[in-house]
Amino acid sequence: MSQGLTMVVCIKQVPDSAQIRVHPVTNTIMRQGVPTIINPYDLFALEQALALRDQLGGTVTVLTMGPQMAETSLRKAMGHGADRAILLTDRFFAGSDTLATSFALSAAIGKINAETPVDVVFTGKQTIDGDTAQVGPGIARRMGLNQLTYVSAIPAIDKAAGEITAHRRAEGGVQVLKTKLPCLVTMLEGTNELRRGSLPDVLRAERAEITTWNAKDAGIEDVTKCGLKGSPTKVSKVFAPKPRSERAAMIEGADATPAAIAAAAVETLVAADPALPGVITRPSALA
Amino acid sequence: MxxxxxxxxxxxxxxxxxxxxxxxxxxxxxxxxxxxxxxxxxxxxxxxxxxxxxxxxxxxxxxxxxxxxxxxxxxxxxxxxxxxxxxxxxxxxxxxxxxxxxxxxxxxxxxxxxxxxxxxxxxxxxxxxxxxxxxxxxxxxxxxxxxxxxxxxxxxxxxxxxxxxxxxxxxxxxxxxxxxxxxxxxxxxxxxxxxxxxxxxxxxxxxxxxxxxxxIVTKVLDFIPDADTNQAQLAFADIVVAGGLGLQRPENVQLVKDLAEVLGAEYGCSRPLIQKGWMTADRQIGQTGKTIRPRLYIAAGISGAIQHRVGSEGADRILAINTDPNAPIFDFAHHGIVGDALEILPALTEAFRARLAVDRLAG
Missing domain, CATH: 3.40.50.620 (HUPs)
Structure with missing residues (x-):
């Protein structure tokens, strides 16, 4: 009866922050030419889903909400082995905050679920452009999925019993949680390494049909819950942070030996923060 | 329509x-x-x-x-x-x-x-x-x-x-x-x-x-405290020492650990060292790793790309060590040493050790 796992991986196309430059004079972001990538955290979610498919069979659908050009990221994900890609795109989605984003994604996942019941929805732990980590929990709450955030490992999953065991990173330790399917998992970084796509997958991805849904296709009737209108948070202003007024003050020792420089550095640091030695509390520091 | x-x-x-x-x-x-x-x-x-x-x-x-x-x-x-x-x-x-x-x-x-x-x-x-x-x-x-x-x-x-x-x-x-x-x-x-x-x-x-x-559908089967798993507590550390490509060889990671030990600090690294496998991913400082906000951050042999900057510039005070006087890290560090991390790190370890010994006698 069990036909493998039906999994949806939510990804986001983001600007590659490693490539972002701030204009030295105007202190504004130079957006031109900044390449876009799949949110790096989402890759851990994608690999986890692919690994579960290797193990138990099933399908991996990648889903993104974004402009038409987000198709690039979906094709990339298919090149790594995802079975199917869905682009959720509509002008109504523009300006979505986390609440409106989770609303739209939930609608799309609901539609997938109506075709084939979804067992696990995956997301990365957060995005690198928004950094909120709130969309995953939002989807879980809206869809009544059991919520597993910051997951570092899935030691057991049993579709027949409808159960999943996961390791969840918590403050000061790891929680071992057991819950029922369907569930939502946000994957922690560094938990796996995304496989290289096989040649057939890469070729397939290039030609694959990307399913494109607008709000109506996703079954959204009330578009006032989408985009700017559906977002309770309003951005009142965007501004550049104050650049640090000066470059680092260079420390030079009495002579150029490392010992002299290091001694001068310790004096400088303690003078700047007299309480610093008190912060150094570990007994071994005094040995 | x-x-x-x-x-x-x-x-x-x-x-x-x-x-x-x-x-x-x-x-x-x-x-x-x-x-x-x-x-x-x-x-x-x-x-x-x-x-x-x-x-x-x-x-x-x-x-x-x-x-x-x-x-x-x-x-x-x-x-x-x-x-x-x-x-x-x-x-x-x-x-x-x-x-x-x-x-x-x-x-x-x-x-x-x-x-x-x-x-x-x-x-x-x-x-x-x-x-x-x-x-x-x-x-x-x-x-x-x-x-x-x-x-x-x-x-x-x-x-x-x-x-x-x-x-x-x-x-x-x-x-x-x-x-x-x-x-x-x-x-x-x-x-x-x-x-x-x-x-x-x-x-x-x-x-x-x-x-x-x-x-409640979800059950907690177990809680494994970090002491057993050696998980880095970078985000909450008061003092953090980190190394980058300037460490040159994997065994030089020890120089970072030595200074961290004397300071009672956590240690970490920039992204390239994770990619090289010199440290575990939980020790990465940067946008795709941990954001740190320590009282003191010592960055050795790290150039300071934006990816690293956004994860570390919340530190109250940053001391950067780099051989290149034009490295971007000197744009957001408070104090800089132009020098070889491999020489400066052990010297700092000794200098802090000496300083703490003096404080202990005085106090």
């Missing part, structure tokens, strides 16, 4: 005005993160911030303590007053022993719906973010994550929450005008720790959790 177009002006106004029934929402709340009998320090930092907001609004500050009776709840309540709360909402129930999304969301949702706060703040910890996302969705209200500055907007009386955007290169100020409560999360160590006033006390409002174990 046949849908009646909405009237944009009316809707725009609607989204910016507080509906009448939400005007009763008053006071500033802080979720006190209590786990395994201990309160996360971010909760006290938030109470300090809540005090300032409440004084501007001329309302009260309340702390919310959830947990099983006898496991630190009394202490958490007492300390919440010391750190600035005027009253404390307390839900004690064995179901709140180990954090799980459902009972915590239920407890907090019920408290909010009963007592109606206008602002609710949580720490942007793993627990706080898990809870805040679920709660904001349940309450259908606005949530601004990872705020770095909180203020009250003079005209609307709304919370003006400022946070980094676009990979930390820009800041934006966000307001929730037409929904309540206004929710915000703040990362640990972003706000300063308030001075506790041990003479403060106040009323405790007790509520019960309307839930039984059978209602």
């Amino acid at each position: 046949s849908e009646t177009p909405a009237k944009p002006p009316a809707r725009a106004a609607k989204s910016k005005e507080l509906p009448e029934h939400l005007k009763a929402y008053r006071h500033v709340w802080v979720f006190i993160e209590l786990e395994h009998g201990r309160v996360h320090s971010v909760s006290w930092e938030l109470l300090g911030e809540a005090r300032k907001l409440a004084d501007t609004l001329k309302v009260d500050v309340a702390g919310v303590v959830l947990g099983p009776a006898g496991e630190g709840t009394d202490q958490a309540v007492a300390e919440a007053f010391h750190y600035g709360a005027d009253q404390v909402y307390l839900v004690e129930d064995p179901l709140l022993t180990n954090y799980r999304t459902d009972p915590f969301t239920k407890a907090l949702t019920d408290l909010v719906n009963t007592h109606k706060p206008e602002i609710l703040m949580l720490g942007a910890s793993t627990l706080g973010r898990d809870l805040a996302g679920a709660l904001a969705t349940t309450l259908a209200t606005g949530l601004t994550a990872d705020c770095t500055e909180l203020a009250i907007d003079g005209t609307s009386r709304a919370l003006a929450a400022t946070r980094p955007t676009f990979g930390g290169s820009l800041l934006c100020t966000i307001m929730t005008l037409a929904a309540r409560p206004q929710m915000a999360t703040v990362r640990p160590r972003v706000m300063s720790m308030p001075e506790p006033d041990r003479s403060r006390a106040g009323p405790v409002i007790r509520e019960r959790l309307d839930m039984v174990e059978e209602d």
Whole structure:
């Protein structure tokens, strides 16, 4: 009866922050030419889903909400082995905050679920452009999925019993949680390494049909819950942070030996923060 | 196509005005993160911030303590007053022993719906973010994550929450005008720790959790403390020492560890060392790794790309060591040493060791 796992991986196309430059004079972001990538955290979610498919069979659908050009990221994900890609795109989605984003994604996942019941929805732990980590929990709450955030490992999953065991990173330790399917998992970084796509997958991805849904296709009737209108948070202003007024003050020792420089550095640091030695509390520091 | 177009002006106004029934929402709340009998320090930092907001609004500050009776709840309540709360909402129930999304969301949702706060703040910890996302969705209200500055907007009386955007290169100020409560999360160590006033006390409002174990699908099978797994506590460390490609060879990671040992510090690295496998991923400092906010950060042989910068520039003080005087890290470090990390690191280790020995004799 069990036909493998039906999994949806939510990804986001983001600007590659490693490539972002701030204009030295105007202190504004130079957006031109900044390449876009799949949110790096989402890759851990994608690999986890692919690994579960290797193990138990099933399908991996990648889903993104974004402009038409987000198709690039979906094709990339298919090149790594995802079975199917869905682009959720509509002008109504523009300006979505986390609440409106989770609303739209939930609608799309609901539609997938109506075709084939979804067992696990995956997301990365957060995005690198928004950094909120709130969309995953939002989807879980809206869809009544059991919520597993910051997951570092899935030691057991049993579709027949409808159960999943996961390791969840918590403050000061790891929680071992057991819950029922369907569930939502946000994957922690560094938990796996995304496989290289096989040649057939890469070729397939290039030609694959990307399913494109607008709000109506996703079954959204009330578009006032989408985009700017559906977002309770309003951005009142965007501004550049104050650049640090000066470059680092260079420390030079009495002579150029490392010992002299290091001694001068310790004096400088303690003078700047007299309480610093008190912060150094570990007994071994005094040995 | 046949849908009646909405009237944009009316809707725009609607989204910016507080509906009448939400005007009763008053006071500033802080979720006190209590786990395994201990309160996360971010909760006290938030109470300090809540005090300032409440004084501007001329309302009260309340702390919310959830947990099983006898496991630190009394202490958490007492300390919440010391750190600035005027009253404390307390839900004690064995179901709140180990954090799980459902009972915590239920407890907090019920408290909010009963007592109606206008602002609710949580720490942007793993627990706080898990809870805040679920709660904001349940309450259908606005949530601004990872705020770095909180203020009250003079005209609307709304919370003006400022946070980094676009990979930390820009800041934006966000307001929730037409929904309540206004929710915000703040990362640990972003706000300063308030001075506790041990003479403060106040009323405790007790509520019960309307839930039984059978209602909760997720079970906690085990908790594996970090001491056993050697997980880096970079995010909360007071002092962090990190190395980058300037370490040149994997065995030189030891130089970073040696200095960290003397300073009682955590150690970490920039992204390339993770890719080379010289350190484990939990020690990566940067946008795709850990954000650190230590009192002192020593970066050795790290060039300081934006990816690393956004994860480390929250440090109170940064000392950078690099052979290249034009390395970008000197643009945001406070102190710089132009030199070879392989020579300077052991010298620093010795210099700190000597300095601490002197302090110990004197003190």
